[in-house]
Amino acid sequence: MAKSARKYLDAADREQQILEFAIDFVAQRGLRFTTRELADALGVSQPLLYRYFKNRDDLLQKIYDEVYLKRWDPAWNAQLADRSLSIRDRLVRYLTAYTEAILDERWIRIFIASALEDPQITKKYLGLLHETTFPLIFAEVAAEAGVAAPTGHQADELAIEIVWGFHSSFFYMGVRKYIYRNTIPDDLDLIIRARVDVFVSGLVESMPRLEGHIANAGAGR
Amino acid sequence: MAKSARKYLDAADREQQILEFAIDFVAQRGLRFTTRELADALGVSQPLLYRYFKNRDDLLQKIYDEVYLKRWDPAWNAQLADRSLSIRDRLVRYLTAYTEAILDERWIRIFIASALEDPQITKKYLGLLHETTFPLIFAEVAAEAGVAAPTGHQADELAIEIVWGFHSSFFYMGVRKYIYRNTIPDDLDLIIRARVDVFVSGLVESMPRLEGHIANAGAGR
DNA sequence: TCCAGAAATTATCAACTGATAAATTATCAC
DNA sequence: GTGATAATTTATCAGTTGATAATTTCTGGA
Known part of the structure; x- marks a missing residue:
């Protein structure tokens, strides 16, 4: 008998089915859903949820685990550091993989909704990103520019900040598409290449001036 | 008698007090609050809310109106177009005003929470931004570069996309601070100048190559 | 075929929630 | 001071909600 035609699933299968369904459901409805709404949409009785999940929060926690799990490939950082490719090509390759992982309705909406509810989750x-990937990207562009990256606490902070600005623009495309419900261009590859070009060109050129920005900090106000 | 010591406020004052309090409250708690929680926190009875707001949704609608109202200064666009200053200076001035308006806990959290609930609101x-400010910024940087901006639908889209990436990085600082609860550097002026520098330098330099990116679209896959 | 055990549903509860009506309390003009 | 009026609270309700217990239905092996 095909599992999909069964009325009574194996416990493991049913748990997985509920979890997968709940991820889509919560992505759409946000955290204000009720257990009855979820059960009705799934076509099971509401108390059945409590056979597989201790309570509502337990279900949410398992949703978070499932969504965030395995969305981050540790190989990405190693590839970013691999100088056999130009820094532009490495960034394009990394951002292609990164955007493929996160530009997903469920991921984006659950990420934002959970962060809004409890920042601890994200x-x-x-x-x-902040501790590992961003310093790496900045250092690699600095190497491309043939300039020693500026040093000191404030310089480190500024460097991270510049990369944040660049990197977050891709996550933000997901926010625009799946939260604001705006249309975004479908040729992502084009956008990645164009933004990488603007970013690397800009950072290489302005790198020598960063020290100056820091020195002038607060002077103009 | 000072109004703050009164027990029975004038209707207009009470409505304003509830609304202001509710904005802070909802910014913190999100949209899952109950009317009792709000009333308790404010120190009034729960039915009192219904004297001033038709129902829960009516209160939320008035919160949105109050938060989004007058956060956008129409003069900004005119200032961005004023070529008596360099494009860098204009961008710094604009972003200083813009960030001052939106890097506010209530604004950021209610913006995101409401967009998550119903994208129509934002x-x-x-x-x-999308129709007016972004094309303007791109055109002004193109003028700075002394290059005619690339033309055609795809070029327009790409241009908007590049500016989205730049512009959103400032809004995103608010997301980092008030949603992720990360620390962000306190010298915003420094960051604005550094990012404007990277952006303008990069766009001026890569502008002539944008046509090439478009021509190559899809070729590399 | 039949039944033991697992899977699922129905029935139910106490607490919560948005909303309304009735009763109470403060304010102010006279 | 006093009473008319507005502001606020108390009492209350019907529907909802998370969760548990009792009951029923299905599944697979002997």
Whole structure:
């Protein structure tokens, strides 16, 4: 008998089915859903949820785990550091993989909704970017420019900040598409290449002036 | 008698007090608050809310109106177009005013929460950026580069996209601070100048290559 | 075929929630 | 002071909600 035609699923299958369905459901409805609404949409009785999930929060926690799990490939950082390709090509390759992973309705909406509810949930993921990937990208562009990156705490902060601005623009495309419900261009590859070009050109050229910006900090106000 | 010591406020004052309090409250708690929680926090009875607001949704609508109202200064676009200053200076001036308006906990959190709930709410505001400000910024940088901006539908889209990436990085600082609860550098002026520098330098330099990106679209896949 | 055990549903509860009506309390003009 | 009026609270309700217990239905092996 095909599993899909069964009325009584194996416990493991049913749990997986509920979880997958709940991810789509919560992505659409946000965190204000009720357990009855979820059960009705899935076509099972509401108490059945409590056979597989201790309570509503337990279900949400498992949703977060499932959505964030395995969306981050540790190989990305190694590839970014691989100087056999130009920094432009490396950034294009990384951003192609990164956007493929995160420009997903469920991922974007659940990420934002969960962060709004409790920033702790997304902290680990964001820490990975902030502590590892961003310093790496800045350092690699600095190497491309043939300039020593400016040093000091304020310079480090500014460097991270510049990369944040660049990097977040791709995540933000997901926000525009799946939260604002705007249309975004469908040729993502074109946009990645154009933005990488603007970013690398700009950072290479302005890198020598960064020290100056720091020195002038606060002077103009 | 000072109004703050009164027990029975004038209707207009009470309505304003509830609305202001509710804005802070909803910014913190999100849209899952109950009318009792709001009333308790404010120190009034729950039915009192219904004297001033028809129902829960009516209160939310008035919150949105109050938060989004007058956060957008129509003079900004005119200033961006005023070529008596360099494009860098104009962008710095604009972004200083813009960030001052929107890097506010209530604004950021209610903007995101309401967009997540119903994208219609933020549509008008975002349309203003997309239709008016972004094309203007791109055109002004093109003029700075002394290059005719590339033409055609795809070029327009790409141009808007590049500016989206730049512009959104400032809004996104608010997301980082008030939603992710990350620390962001306190010297905003420094960041604005550095990012404007990277952006203008990069766009001026890569502008002549944009046509090439478009021509190559899809070729590399 | 039949039944033991697992899977799912029905029935139910206490607490919560948005909303309304009735009763109470403060304010102010006279 | 006093009473008319507006502001606020208390009491209350019907529908909802998360969760549990009791009951029923299905599945697969002997």
